[in-house]
Protein backbone atom coordinates (compact mmCIF):
# COMPACT_ATOMS: atom_id res chain seq x y z
CA UNK A 1 0.00 0.00 0.00
CA UNK A 2 1.42 3.34 -1.00
CA UNK A 3 -0.98 5.61 0.85
CA UNK A 4 0.82 8.29 2.84
CA UNK A 5 1.08 7.88 6.57
CA UNK A 6 -1.74 9.97 8.01
CA UNK A 7 -0.72 12.96 10.03
CA UNK A 8 -0.83 11.87 13.62
CA UNK A 9 -2.20 14.01 16.34
CA UNK A 10 0.21 13.60 19.19
CA UNK A 11 -1.03 13.70 22.72
CA UNK A 12 1.17 16.65 23.63
CA UNK A 13 -0.24 18.66 20.73
CA UNK A 14 -3.58 19.03 22.42
CA UNK A 15 -4.23 21.96 24.69
CA UNK A 16 -3.96 20.81 28.32
CA UNK A 17 -7.26 20.60 30.17
CA UNK A 18 -7.38 23.06 33.02
CA UNK A 19 -10.06 23.51 35.63
CA UNK A 20 -12.50 26.29 34.74
CA UNK A 21 -11.16 29.71 35.60
CA UNK A 22 -7.56 28.54 35.96
CA UNK A 23 -5.25 30.25 33.52
CA UNK A 24 -1.79 29.21 32.53
CA UNK A 25 -0.38 32.05 34.60
CA UNK A 26 -2.16 30.99 37.76
CA UNK A 27 -1.06 27.40 37.23
CA UNK A 28 2.57 28.41 36.81
CA UNK A 29 2.46 30.78 39.75
CA UNK A 30 1.47 27.98 42.13
CA UNK A 31 4.17 26.49 44.37
CA UNK A 32 5.35 23.04 43.31
CA UNK A 33 3.74 21.36 46.29
CA UNK A 34 1.38 19.02 44.44
CA UNK A 35 2.97 15.85 43.08
CA UNK A 36 3.02 15.56 39.32
CA UNK A 37 0.17 13.39 38.13
CA UNK A 38 0.79 11.16 35.15
CA UNK A 39 -2.85 10.08 35.12
CA UNK A 40 -5.74 11.98 36.57
CA UNK A 41 -8.91 9.95 36.43
CA UNK A 42 -11.92 12.15 37.04
CA UNK A 43 -15.31 10.63 37.76
CA UNK A 44 -14.69 7.64 35.52
CA UNK A 45 -17.49 5.14 35.02
CA UNK A 46 -17.07 2.17 32.70
CA UNK A 47 -19.72 0.03 31.09
CA UNK A 48 -19.68 -3.18 29.06
CA UNK A 49 -23.01 -2.97 27.28
CA UNK A 50 -25.68 -2.70 29.96
CA UNK A 51 -23.30 -3.82 32.68
CA UNK A 52 -21.57 -1.15 34.72
CA UNK A 53 -18.10 -2.31 35.80
CA UNK A 54 -16.87 0.84 37.54
CA UNK A 55 -18.58 3.88 39.03
CA UNK A 56 -17.17 7.36 39.47
CA UNK A 57 -13.47 6.63 39.94
CA UNK A 58 -11.42 9.70 40.77
CA UNK A 59 -7.80 8.71 41.20
CA UNK A 60 -4.45 10.36 40.51
CA UNK A 61 -1.40 8.29 39.55
CA UNK A 62 1.83 10.00 40.57
CA UNK A 63 4.90 10.32 38.41
CA UNK A 64 7.78 7.93 39.05
CA UNK A 65 5.93 5.99 41.72
CA UNK A 66 4.48 2.50 41.94
CA UNK A 67 0.73 2.49 42.51
CA UNK A 68 -0.97 -0.79 43.40
CA UNK A 69 -4.63 -1.51 42.64
CA UNK A 70 -6.10 -4.07 45.03
CA UNK A 71 -9.57 -5.43 45.74
CA UNK A 72 -11.75 -8.50 45.37
CA UNK A 73 -12.27 -10.33 42.09
CA UNK A 74 -14.60 -8.53 39.71
CA UNK A 75 -14.24 -5.08 41.31
CA UNK A 76 -12.85 -3.61 38.09
CA UNK A 77 -9.08 -3.46 38.66
CA UNK A 78 -8.21 -4.84 35.22
CA UNK A 79 -10.93 -2.72 33.64
CA UNK A 80 -9.45 0.41 35.17
CA UNK A 81 -5.88 -0.54 34.26
CA UNK A 82 -6.78 -1.30 30.65
CA UNK A 83 -8.68 1.95 30.34
CA UNK A 84 -5.44 3.85 31.06
CA UNK A 85 -4.01 2.94 27.64
CA UNK A 86 -7.26 2.42 25.79
CA UNK A 87 -6.91 -1.34 25.64
CA UNK A 88 -10.64 -1.70 26.24
CA UNK A 89 -11.62 0.22 23.14
CA UNK A 90 -12.12 -2.86 20.94
CA UNK A 91 -14.27 -4.66 23.55
CA UNK A 92 -17.85 -4.79 22.24
CA UNK A 93 -20.13 -2.52 24.26
CA UNK A 94 -17.25 -0.76 26.04
CA UNK A 95 -18.17 2.76 27.08
CA UNK A 96 -16.45 5.25 29.36
CA UNK A 97 -17.84 8.31 31.11
CA UNK A 98 -15.78 10.95 32.86
CA UNK A 99 -12.23 11.83 31.92
CA UNK A 100 -8.80 10.28 32.08
CA UNK A 101 -6.13 12.90 31.75
CA UNK A 102 -2.62 11.79 30.81
CA UNK A 103 -0.14 14.56 31.63
CA UNK A 104 -3.12 16.89 31.50
CA UNK A 105 -4.49 15.69 28.14
CA UNK A 106 -7.72 13.78 27.70
CA UNK A 107 -6.63 10.34 26.57
CA UNK A 108 -10.08 9.70 25.11
CA UNK A 109 -10.13 13.08 23.40
CA UNK A 110 -10.80 13.30 19.71
CA UNK A 111 -7.71 13.10 17.55
CA UNK A 112 -5.65 11.10 20.04
CA UNK A 113 -3.57 8.50 18.24
CA UNK A 114 -4.02 5.13 19.95
CA UNK A 115 -0.71 3.87 18.56
CA UNK A 116 1.04 6.77 20.24
CA UNK A 117 -0.84 6.02 23.46
CA UNK A 118 0.37 2.41 23.43
CA UNK A 119 3.91 3.54 22.68
CA UNK A 120 3.99 5.69 25.76
CA UNK A 121 1.98 3.43 28.02
CA UNK A 122 3.20 -0.18 27.94
CA UNK A 123 1.37 -3.16 29.35
CA UNK A 124 2.32 -6.57 30.74
CA UNK A 125 -0.36 -9.18 31.28
CA UNK A 126 -1.03 -11.78 33.93
CA UNK A 127 0.01 -14.68 31.73
CA UNK A 128 3.38 -14.25 30.04
CA UNK A 129 2.67 -13.97 26.32
CA UNK A 130 5.97 -14.02 24.42
CA UNK A 131 5.68 -14.24 20.67
CA UNK A 132 6.72 -17.57 19.11
CA UNK A 133 9.94 -15.96 17.96
CA UNK A 134 13.48 -15.76 19.26
CA UNK A 135 14.29 -13.97 22.50
CA UNK A 136 16.01 -11.24 20.47
CA UNK A 137 13.10 -10.80 18.06
CA UNK A 138 10.61 -10.50 20.92
CA UNK A 139 12.47 -7.53 22.38
CA UNK A 140 13.28 -6.05 18.96
CA UNK A 141 9.68 -6.34 17.78
CA UNK A 142 8.28 -2.99 18.96
CA UNK A 143 11.41 -0.96 18.10
CA UNK A 144 11.36 -2.46 14.59
CA UNK A 145 7.68 -1.63 14.24
CA UNK A 146 8.47 1.96 15.11
CA UNK A 147 11.36 2.05 12.65
CA UNK A 148 13.97 2.28 15.41
CA UNK A 149 16.50 0.09 13.62
CA UNK A 150 19.67 1.99 14.45
CA UNK A 151 21.48 0.59 17.46
CA UNK A 152 18.99 -2.24 17.77
CA UNK A 153 21.44 -4.67 19.38
CA UNK A 154 22.27 -2.13 22.06
CA UNK A 155 18.60 -1.39 22.60
CA UNK A 156 17.77 -5.08 23.00
CA UNK A 157 20.63 -5.55 25.44
CA UNK A 158 19.61 -2.49 27.46
CA UNK A 159 16.01 -3.69 27.73
CA UNK A 160 17.09 -7.20 28.74
CA UNK A 161 19.47 -5.75 31.33
CA UNK A 162 16.70 -3.46 32.55
CA UNK A 163 14.46 -6.49 32.97
CA UNK A 164 17.22 -8.36 34.85
CA UNK A 165 17.29 -11.10 32.23
CA UNK A 166 20.43 -10.35 30.22
CA UNK A 167 22.83 -12.62 32.08
CA UNK A 168 20.46 -15.56 31.73
CA UNK A 169 19.86 -15.20 28.00
CA UNK A 170 22.84 -13.39 26.48
CA UNK A 171 24.23 -16.64 25.04
CA UNK A 172 20.92 -17.82 23.61
CA UNK A 173 19.36 -14.73 22.06
CA UNK A 174 18.47 -16.64 18.90
CA UNK A 175 16.66 -19.40 20.83
CA UNK A 176 12.90 -19.46 20.98
CA UNK A 177 11.36 -17.40 23.76
CA UNK A 178 8.96 -20.25 24.37
CA UNK A 179 11.86 -22.28 25.81
CA UNK A 180 12.22 -19.87 28.75
CA UNK A 181 10.76 -20.58 32.19
CA UNK A 182 7.56 -18.78 33.21
CA UNK A 183 9.46 -16.24 35.32
CA UNK A 184 11.93 -15.63 32.52
CA UNK A 185 9.10 -15.26 30.00
CA UNK A 186 7.45 -12.65 32.21
CA UNK A 187 10.71 -10.71 32.51
CA UNK A 188 11.06 -11.01 28.72
CA UNK A 189 7.60 -9.46 28.35
CA UNK A 190 8.74 -6.63 30.61
CA UNK A 191 11.89 -6.24 28.48
CA UNK A 192 9.68 -6.16 25.39
CA UNK A 193 7.55 -3.44 26.98
CA UNK A 194 10.49 -1.26 28.06
CA UNK A 195 12.45 -1.66 24.81
CA UNK A 196 10.72 1.41 23.38
CA UNK A 197 11.17 3.31 26.65
CA UNK A 198 7.59 4.05 27.49
CA UNK A 199 6.59 6.58 30.11
CA UNK A 200 4.32 4.21 32.03
CA UNK A 201 4.20 0.46 32.64
CA UNK A 202 0.86 -1.14 33.42
CA UNK A 203 1.19 -4.58 35.04
CA UNK A 204 -1.85 -6.80 35.54
CA UNK A 205 -1.00 -9.41 38.17
CA UNK A 206 2.42 -9.97 36.58
CA UNK A 207 3.59 -12.49 39.18
CA UNK A 208 0.41 -14.43 39.88
CA UNK A 209 1.56 -17.49 37.94
CA UNK A 210 5.12 -17.46 39.29
CA UNK A 211 6.89 -19.20 42.16
CA UNK A 212 8.23 -17.15 45.09
CA UNK A 213 11.73 -16.85 43.62
CA UNK A 214 10.49 -15.60 40.24
CA UNK A 215 8.01 -13.35 42.07
CA UNK A 216 10.90 -11.90 44.07
CA UNK A 217 12.79 -11.24 40.84
CA UNK A 218 9.80 -9.37 39.39
CA UNK A 219 9.44 -7.33 42.57
CA UNK A 220 13.16 -6.44 42.57
CA UNK A 221 12.74 -5.48 38.96
CA UNK A 222 9.86 -3.15 39.77
CA UNK A 223 11.99 -1.44 42.40
CA UNK A 224 14.80 -0.97 39.91
CA UNK A 225 12.45 0.41 37.23
CA UNK A 226 10.75 2.81 39.62
CA UNK A 227 11.58 6.42 38.95
CA UNK A 228 12.50 5.65 35.35
CA UNK A 229 8.93 4.60 34.70
CA UNK A 230 5.65 5.26 36.42
CA UNK A 231 4.24 1.85 37.31
CA UNK A 232 0.65 0.79 37.99
CA UNK A 233 0.28 -2.80 39.19
CA UNK A 234 -2.82 -4.88 39.86
CA UNK A 235 -2.18 -7.54 42.45
CA UNK A 236 -4.13 -9.96 44.61
CA UNK A 237 -1.06 -10.47 46.75
CA UNK A 238 -1.30 -7.98 49.59
CA UNK A 239 2.22 -8.64 50.82
CA UNK A 240 3.36 -7.82 47.32
CA UNK A 241 1.44 -4.54 47.30
CA UNK A 242 2.90 -3.72 50.73
CA UNK A 243 6.42 -4.54 49.51
CA UNK A 244 6.46 -2.72 46.19
CA UNK A 245 3.92 0.07 46.11
CA UNK A 246 4.31 3.68 47.20
CA UNK A 247 0.57 4.18 47.04
CA UNK A 248 -2.28 1.71 47.07
CA UNK A 249 -5.84 2.08 45.81
CA UNK A 250 -8.49 -0.21 47.23
CA UNK A 251 -11.48 -1.02 45.03
CA UNK A 252 -14.57 -2.89 46.17
CA UNK A 253 -17.89 -4.07 44.82
CA UNK A 254 -20.61 -1.84 46.13
CA UNK A 255 -24.30 -2.39 45.64
CA UNK A 256 -25.70 0.79 44.21
CA UNK A 257 -29.28 -0.05 43.30
CA UNK A 258 -29.71 -3.67 42.30
CA UNK A 259 -26.30 -4.65 40.98
CA UNK A 260 -22.83 -4.53 42.50
CA UNK A 261 -20.53 -2.04 40.82
CA UNK A 262 -16.77 -1.58 41.19
CA UNK A 263 -15.99 1.45 43.32
CA UNK A 264 -12.78 3.09 44.52
CA UNK A 265 -13.01 3.07 48.30
CA UNK A 266 -9.78 4.87 49.13
CA UNK A 267 -6.26 5.59 47.93
CA UNK A 268 -3.35 6.55 50.13
CA UNK A 269 0.27 5.85 51.00
CA UNK A 270 0.64 2.06 51.09
CA UNK A 271 1.64 2.06 54.78
CA UNK A 272 -1.55 3.98 55.58
CA UNK A 273 -3.80 1.60 53.61
CA UNK A 274 -2.34 -1.44 55.37
CA UNK A 275 -1.72 0.19 58.76
CA UNK A 276 -4.51 2.65 59.44
CA UNK A 277 -7.01 2.82 56.57
CA UNK A 278 -9.76 5.37 56.86
CA UNK A 279 -12.57 3.13 55.65
CA UNK A 280 -13.75 0.03 57.56
CA UNK A 281 -14.23 -1.79 54.24
CA UNK A 282 -10.52 -1.36 53.50
CA UNK A 283 -9.64 -2.51 57.02
CA UNK A 284 -11.72 -5.66 56.61
CA UNK A 285 -10.20 -6.45 53.25
CA UNK A 286 -6.54 -5.89 54.13
CA UNK A 287 -6.92 -7.79 57.39
CA UNK A 288 -8.42 -10.76 55.56
CA UNK A 289 -11.86 -10.39 57.12
CA UNK A 290 -13.42 -9.75 53.75
CA UNK A 291 -16.38 -11.84 52.62
Ligand SMILES: Nc1ncnc2c1ncn2[C@@H]1O[C@H](COP(=O)(O)OP(=O)(O)OP(=O)(O)O)[C@@H](O)[C@H]1O
Pocket residue numbers: 048051053071072073074075076077078079080091262
Ligand atom coordinates in the same frame (compact mmCIF):
# COMPACT_ATOMS: atom_id res chain seq x y z
N1 LIG B 1 -14.73 -7.85 28.07
C1 LIG B 1 -15.71 -7.80 28.97
N2 LIG B 1 -17.00 -7.88 28.58
C2 LIG B 1 -18.00 -7.82 29.48
N3 LIG B 1 -17.81 -7.69 30.81
C3 LIG B 1 -16.55 -7.60 31.25
C4 LIG B 1 -15.43 -7.66 30.37
N4 LIG B 1 -14.30 -7.55 31.10
C5 LIG B 1 -14.70 -7.44 32.38
N5 LIG B 1 -16.05 -7.47 32.48
C6 LIG B 1 -16.83 -7.37 33.70
O1 LIG B 1 -16.45 -6.20 34.40
C7 LIG B 1 -16.34 -6.46 35.79
C8 LIG B 1 -14.94 -6.11 36.26
O2 LIG B 1 -14.05 -7.03 35.69
P1 LIG B 1 -12.47 -6.91 35.84
O3 LIG B 1 -11.86 -7.97 35.02
O4 LIG B 1 -12.06 -5.52 35.59
O5 LIG B 1 -12.28 -7.23 37.40
P2 LIG B 1 -10.96 -7.49 38.26
O6 LIG B 1 -11.07 -6.64 39.48
O7 LIG B 1 -9.76 -7.32 37.42
O8 LIG B 1 -11.13 -9.02 38.70
P3 LIG B 1 -10.04 -10.16 38.93
O9 LIG B 1 -9.41 -9.84 40.26
O10 LIG B 1 -10.83 -11.42 38.98
O11 LIG B 1 -9.07 -10.12 37.80
C9 LIG B 1 -16.70 -7.93 36.00
O12 LIG B 1 -18.04 -8.01 36.39
C10 LIG B 1 -16.50 -8.53 34.64
O13 LIG B 1 -17.38 -9.62 34.42
Ligand SMILES: [Mg+2]
Pocket residue numbers: 077078079234
Ligand atom coordinates in the same frame (compact mmCIF):
# COMPACT_ATOMS: atom_id res chain seq x y z
MG1 LIG C 1 -8.27 -8.63 36.77
